[in-house]
Amino acid sequence: MHKKMTFKELLKQDVNAMFLNPEEFGETHVVNGQEMVIIIDNNEQIEREKRVGQSVGGIYANQKLIYVAAADFRELPKQGSKMMLDGEVYLVDDAIVEGDMYSITISANRGQGKKQR
DSSP states (O other), rough: OOOOOOOHHHHHIIIIIIITTTTOOOEEETTTTTTEEEOOOOHHHHHHOOOOOOHHHEEEEEEEEEEEEEHHHHHHOTTTEEEETTEEEEEEEEEEEEEEEEEEEEEEEEBBBBOOO
């Protein structure tokens, strides 16, 4: 007899099968030197910017909201730590555990976020 999966077990299964699936929502990017499938959520980021504002010390910030599998990323990044996304340097503004995924807001002031050589 098969044991029914719990809702949490189904969500965990859906992290890679649905949400981070490149044929569904996920896209392959290089995060901290490691290639992984993530979601860059521009729509949610726009909504958050409306509520909070996007200016950092009067300088326009290039801000992104990304979702990663907790298993791929391992440790939740600390606020203020550096993060590389596709060769560009960002600072972690916020990082939240959302089940088996992390929601991470990163930003770079205009002129920052340059490609590392």
